[in-house]
Amino acid sequence: xxxxxxxxxxxxxxxxxxxxxxxxxxxxxxxxxxxxxxxxxxxxxxxxxxxxxxxxxxxxxxxxxxxxxxxxxxxxxxxxxxxxxxxxxxxxxxxxxxxxxxxxxxxxxxxxxxxxxxxxxxxxxxxxxxxxxxxxxxxxxxxxxxxxxxxxxxxxxxxxxxxxxxxxxxxxxxxxxxxxxxxxxxxxxxxxxxxxxxxxxxxxxxxxxxxxxxxxxxxxxxxxxxxxxxxxxxxxxxxxxxxxxxxxxxxxxxxxxxxxxxxxxxxxxxxxxxxxxxxxxxxxxxxxxxxxxxxxxxxxxxxxxxxxxxxxxxxxxxxxxxxxxxxxxxxxxxxxxxxxxxxxxxxxxxxxxxxxxxxxxxxxxxxxxxxxxxxxxxxxxxxxxxxxxxxxxxxxxxxxxxxxxxxxxxxxxxxxxxxxxxxxxxxxxxxxxxxxxxxxxxxxxxxxxxxxxxx
Numbered sequence: 001x002x003x004x005x006x007x008x009x010x011x012x013x014x015x016x017x018x019x020x021x022x023x024x025x026x027x028x029x030x031x032x033x034x035x036x037x038x039x040x041x042x043x044x045x046x047x048x049x050x051x052x053x054x055x056x057x058x059x060x061x062x063x064x065x066x067x068x069x070x071x072x073x074x075x076x077x078x079x080x081x082x083x084x085x086x087x088x089x090x091x092x093x094x095x096x097x098x099x100x101x102x103x104x105x106x107x108x109x110x111x112x113x114x115x116x117x118x119x120x121x122x123x124x125x126x127x128x129x130x131x132x133x134x135x136x137x138x139x140x141x142x143x144x145x146x147x148x149x150x151x152x153x154x155x156x157x158x159x160x161x162x163x164x165x166x167x168x169x170x171x172x173x174x175x176x177x178x179x180x181x182x183x184x185x186x187x188x189x190x191x192x193x194x195x196x197x198x199x200x201x202x203x204x205x206x207x208x209x210x211x212x213x214x215x216x217x218x219x220x221x222x223x224x225x226x227x228x229x230x231x232x233x234x235x236x237x238x239x240x241x242x243x244x245x246x247x248x249x250x251x252x253x254x255x256x257x258x259x260x261x262x263x264x265x266x267x268x269x270x271x272x273x274x275x276x277x278x279x280x281x282x283x284x285x286x287x288x289x290x291x292x293x294x295x296x297x298x299x300x301x302x303x304x305x306x307x308x309x310x311x312x313x314x315x316x317x318x319x320x321x322x323x324x325x326x327x328x329x330x331x332x333x334x335x336x337x338x339x340x341x342x343x344x345x346x347x348x349x350x351x352x353x354x355x356x357x358x359x360x361x362x363x364x365x366x367x368x369x370x371x372x373x374x375x376x377x378x379x380x381x382x383x384x385x386x387x388x389x390x391x392x393x394x395x396x397x398x399x400x401x402x403x404x405x406x407x408x409x410x411x412x413x414x415x416x417x418x419x420x421x422x423x424x425x426x427x428x429x430x431x432x433x434x435x436x437x438x439x440x441x442x443x444x445x446x447x448x449x450x451x452x453x454x455x
Contacts, residue, residue, distance in 0.1 A: 018165070051131075054068075083139065114126065127141045182213075193221060290424065305344055310347070325364050327366060332369065333373075340378070341452055357419070369382075369384045380446060382446045432447075
């Protein structure tokens with residue numbers, strides 16, 4: 001069974017050419033047949049007229065039968081056919097003793113009758129017709145040895161067929177190889193990709209569908225390489241984020257086990273171990289939550305509620321963190337009663353993550369401003385903090401998992417998951433989240449949410 005595209009294309013094209021040539025050969029034979037028999041009928045008419053003219057001369061000059069027969073013999077000599085003349089269905093001048101066309105003569109024959117017959121291994125074409133302006137009743141004509149003409153026609157077709165097949169096969173071979181070479185190269189590169197090697201690129205020179213496929217494969221290689229690098233970075237970050245607190249806890253436990261920590265300080269070390277353990281649990285829970293969000297395996301419990309009470313409650317719960325950095329949190333609204341249709345707990349997680357992020361990166365002794373403004377069919381929530389701006393080249397990656405490009409802004413070390421969770425939750429609510437950061441203006445996260453249920 002032919003499995004390669006090269007073999008399938010080659011056989012398909014070859015089949016089309018062979019089928020087309022066979023149809024052409026059949027059509028050629030048919031036209032050859034029609035043309036040959038048309039020439040025979042034309043010859044019949046011409047000879048009939050010549051014979052009628054000769055008989056008219058014989059009658060005019062009162063030739064004898066011997067003279068008439070001699071003149072007809074001269075007239076029909078050298079021909080590749082046999083002619084028989086009949087008078088009342090009796091042959092009076094015969095080119096052969098056995099006339100194969102005699103059966104075509106009849107008393108009511110008014111036009112030329114013809115048919116092809118096989119006789120003694122030879123293909124003959126026999127014709128019979130009346131003499132309307134003569135004393136003769138009819139005439140027959142037999143063309144013999146037509147198989148040679150057909151054999152010559154078949155020989156010409158066969159030679160042409162073999163020539164075309166050889167040339168077409170040669171051309172098709174190279175065209176098909178040229179067409180399938182990029183596909184073979186893509187297959188090799190795809191196999192390398194499956195093994196984790198994304199270094200090779202398809203050499204795309206054509207502008208057809210294969211060229212587009214090659215460009216797509218190249219783009220996929222770039223994206224897979226980026227994903228692979230991201231995966232390695234994620235594993236490195238997770239390993240680091242988990243190893244650091246676990247190493248601390250292990251060190252504390254060893255110190256407690258060796259008795260190097262006095263009894264009066266053990267409680268403080270237990271609190272430190274609890275804090276590090278909570279840090280690990282928080283990280284693991286965040287990873288699990290992000291995994292559920294990205295897989296779509298969550299269920300939203302939407303309700304219609306006001307944003308002001310929710311934000312004020314968050315301000316109270318974050319009061320200690322605000323006080324530690326001498327920050328204030330102001331809530332401004334351009335709406336009388338700003339409301340949204342959303343899952344309260346998950347949106348609480350969104351605003352908490354954004355507010356905590358703003359607290360960490362805000363300048364000390366500054367204000368964090370939350371502004372609620374109307375948009376079409378929804379509400380826009382802007383959370384602004386004054387601080388060192390985010391570099392422009394880092395903005396497109398802020399919502400990527402485990403991205404920590406902003407750490408240098410304040411020395412804060414987070415897990416890099418919070419903003420990814422924010423984006424996923426907002427997307428599940430058919431909303432959008434964006435960031436704007438400028439020198440002297442600070443950083444603003446903008447969350448647009450529908451005020452009505454749009455699911």
